[in-house]
Amino acid sequence: MFFILITGLLLGGTYALIAMGLNLQYGVARIMNLANGEMLVAGGFAAFWVYTAGQVSPIAALLVVAPVAFVVNWAIYRIMLRPLVKRAKSRGALEVDSILATFGLSFALVGIMTWFFGGGYFNYSYLTGRVDIFASSYAQNRVVAFTIASLLAAALWIWLSYTRAGLRMRAVAVSPDSARLVGIDVPAVSALAFGLGGAVTASGGALISMFFTLDASVGVLFTMKALIIVIMGGVGDIRGTIVAAMILGIAETFVARVIDPGLTLAAAYVLFLGVLLFRPQGLFGRTPT
C-alpha cells in the first residue's frame, strides 16, 4: 500500500516536472505549446552532455540549463509566436494557429537535435542507489527529482501568489484584456511567462534524464502527458497542475500494480476524459467566460 502511494507520488513528481512549464505557457501566454516535449528532451540532452563530458551533476547543470532555456523560449515567443497573437481575431483562432505553429516547431526541434546528437538513445548512471522508505526501496535519483520538483513548485506558487510580478502574471492569466486596462504590459508578461515555462520544462528534462532513456524523437510522449495533466488540472493555476500530476501518478501506479500494467495509459485517458466531461474547466480551473 505504501509502495503504491510512494511510487505514485514519485511518478507524480515526474509528471509535475513535465507539465508545470506548459501550464505557464498555456495559462498565461495562451500558447498551446506542442513543442513542450522537445524542450524537455533538449534539457535532458544538455544534462547528459555536461555529465558525460565533464562529470557535472545534472542538478548543478540546472544553473545553466534553466537560464539558457529561458532566453531561448523568450525569444521564440517574441519572434515566432507574438505575430500569431497579434493576428488572431479570437482565442479560438490563436489556439489553432499556435497548435499548428508549435507542431511545426516540434518537428524542427527534433530535426535539429537529430542533426547535432544523432538519433540514438541517451542515458547515464547518476544517483542510482536505493532509498529505503517503509521497507521498500526507491531510486535515489527519483527521490531527488521529486524533492526538487516540490521545491520548484513551491517557489513558483509563492512567487505567483506573493510578488507583484506574480500578480501581474495571474492577472494576464485571468483576462489579458482587463490586464491591459489596468496598465499591465501584456506582451511583456506573456513573453516572460513563456520563457519561464520553457525554463521549468527544460529543467524538468534535465532532472528526468537521470532515470529516463531519451532519444531525439521521444518528446511527443511527454507532450501528450503534459497536455493531459494541464487540461485536467485546470489552465492557469499551478496548483491544479500539481494536484493533477499527483492524481495521475498514483492512479497509474495503482492500476499498474493492482489491475494490469497494460491498462495504465488507457486508465490515464479515461481519467482525463472523465474530468473533461464533468468538469471541462479542469480541477482548479475557472469557468471560461
Add this chain to the structure above:
Amino acid sequence: MTMRDIRNLILSAFAFGLLALLPLYVSGYILSIATTMAMFTVLATSWALFSGPTHYISLATAAFFGLGTFVTGLGFQTLPMWLLPIIAAGLGAVLAALVGLVTLRLSGVYFVIFTLGLAELVRQVVTWVQNRTGQRGMYVLTSITERDIYWQLLGMAALVFLVGWLIARSRLGFALRIIGNDETVAKHSGIDTAAAKILLFMVSGAAAAVVGAMMAPRYIYIEPSTAFASILSFQVVIMALLGGTGRLWGPLAGVVPFTLLWEFISRNAPNQTLLLLGIAFLLIVYVLPGGFVGLYDRLRHRYGQGGQ
C-alpha cells in the same frame, strides 16, 4: 440543378475518369505519390466537411484510420474484400457518434486535446485486447497491388466529393453554414446543432476508417504503433488548412502541393527532413492564413470578379 451544376458535375466526372487512367501510363514512383495524394485527398476533404463549417479541429483521424486498418487486418481472410471497407465505415461512424455525443459540447481546445488523446486511447485498448486474446502480429498478405489501392482510393475520393456536394445543397448544409457563422443564432432558429455536428463527424470518421481499411494491404504488417500514429492526424489538418476549408476543393489544393513538398524535402535533404518539414509547416501557418482558398478569394476580390 442549374446548368452550372450540371457543367461542374460533368467536368468532375471527366477529371476523375482521366485520373483513373493514370496508373496505365505512369511509373511506380509517380503512382506511389499519386496513391499518397489520393489517400490524403479523401482524409483531408472528409475532415474539412466536418471541421470547415463547425470550426472544430479534430485530431482523431488517426483513430478512425487505425480502426479501419484493424478491420482489414482481422477480417481479410474470412470476409470478402469488398465488405471490409463497409464494415470499417460502419464502425467508424459508430465510434464518431459516440465521441460526438460526449465531446461536441466541449469547446475549442478541449475538443482538440480530446481527439488527440482518442487515437492514443483506442490504440491502448486495441493492444490490450490483442494482448489478452494472444493475438499475434497481423500480416495482411494479399494479391492487392498499389494500382488497385489507388483505384479504390480514387473511387472513395469521388464518393466524398459527391457527398460533400450533396450536403452543401441540402438542408443540413444550410444549417451548418448558419452554425458556422453563429451557433447561437442557429440554435434560436430551431436548428438541432448537436445532431448536425454529430452527423458530419460520423461522415468524416467513416471516411477515414474506410481509407484505413483500403490502405492495410499496402502496409502488410499491421501494428498499433504505426496504424494509430498521430502524425497522420496532423498531416491531414495541415494539408486541409493549407488548401483552405471554405470550399469543397480547398483541401485538394492543399494536399497536392504539400505531398509534393514532403517528397521534395525527403528526397533532397535526407538528414534534415524533419527540420525542413517543420519550417515548411511554420511558413504555411504564417504566410497563408486562410490557405489557398483564402488567397484565391482575396485575389478574386482584388481583381473585382468576386461577385456571387
Add this chain to the structure above:
Amino acid sequence: MKRRNLMMSVAAGAMLAVSMGAASAQDVIRMGAAAPKTGPLAGGADVTHWPAVRLWVHQVNEAGGLQLADGPAMIELIEYDDQTNPQQTIQAAQRMATQDQVDFMVAPYSTGLNLAAAPIFSQLGYPQITGSNVTNQQPELSAQFPGMFFVLGRTGVMAEDTAQVLVDLRDAGEIGDRVALVNVADAFGIEMAEISRDVLEENGFEIVYQTSYPLGTQDIAPIIDGARAAEPDAFIAWSYPADTFALTDQAIVQNFQPSVFFTAVATAFPSFQERFGDQAEGVMGMGGVNPDDPAFQEFAEAHMELTGQLPDYWASASTYATLEILGQAIEATGSKDREVVMAYLQDSSNEYETVLGPIQFNEMNDNERYWTVGQWQDGVFRGVAARGRDGASDVILKDGWD
C-alpha cells in the same frame, strides 16, 4: 521580400544537399538505403542499422570496390530518412528504384518497415536481404516475395530457445520452476510472450506473474514490485530498448534477484554495459554473438574505428552480414544485373562467408544458423544458445546485483 529570401535559402540548402549526395565516377554500383533517422525507431536504427551499412560501404570502397566481370566498381550510397513511417518507406523505395535508379537497395530497418517495403522490392525485382526482421512467417513471405531473405532468425525459435535455457537450468537442478513473464504490448512482445509461455507451461513451469505494459512505458516500478512479490526463479521480459533499461534499473533499485534475469531488445547494446557496468553481469537477452570469433572481433574493431561506437551484439552483425551476402553474390556473378544476382541468391546451394560465420539460405530464403540467446559475461555479451552455430558459452546464474 524577407519571406522570399527565407524560401530561397531553404531551397538553396536543399540543392546543396543534392549536389553533395551525388558523386560521379566511371563504374559505380548505386545502393539505396531508407531507414529511420527520426521517429520512434531512430534510436535503434542509430545503433544497429546505419553504422553497419556505412561501415560496409566504407570497407568495400577502401578495398577498391566490388569486382565485377569488367573490373572493379565502387559503391555509392544514397541514404533517406523514412521517419519510421511505412508510408515513407514505400515511397523512398519507389524513389530509389525509379528516380535514383539504384542498382541495389539495403533492406529497411525493423520487422514492420521491412514488410511494408516487401511488395515494392518484389515488384521492382530488388533482392531484399533483411537483417533486422524477426518473423515467423518465412514460408508465406518467401512464397509471396521470392526475393525476400531472412538472416536474423525466427521469432518462434528465439522464444523457444529462451524457454529452453530455463528448462535446461531447471533440469540441471540450478533453478526452480517459478517464472515471471512480462512483455511490451505490441505485436512483437505479445507473440514472444505467447510462445515462451506455451513452451514453459508444456515443460511444467509455473507462470507466477504475467503481465504486459504499453509501448513507451518507462515507469516500471510497479511491475518489478509485482514480479518480486511473486518470488520467481526466473524473470523474462520481452521488452524494447527504453523499457529494457528501465526494467533493469528498477530491478537493481528494488533488489529483485531472480536467478535468471532476461530482457529482450537492447540488452545486447554496448550502451547496456556502459550504463550498468558490473551489474550487467549475468543479464540475458536476445541474440548474442561468438565474441571469440576473429571475424567478429575484426568487425567490432572496424565498427569502433569508423563510427566511434561498438556494434551491438546481435543485429549489427546480421545487418552487416546482409550486405556481405549481397556483395559476395555480386562478385560471384560478376554482374550488377539484378536478375542474375537474384538467381544466385535464390540458389540455395550457395554459401556466404560472413561476420556471423557461414550462411546459407534454405528453400524458404531463411537462414537456419543464428544465435538466439546471449548473456553478459565479463563485460561481453556472449551467445549462450544458438541454432547451428558453434562456440556457445555456458549459462551462468545471475548472482544478485551488488
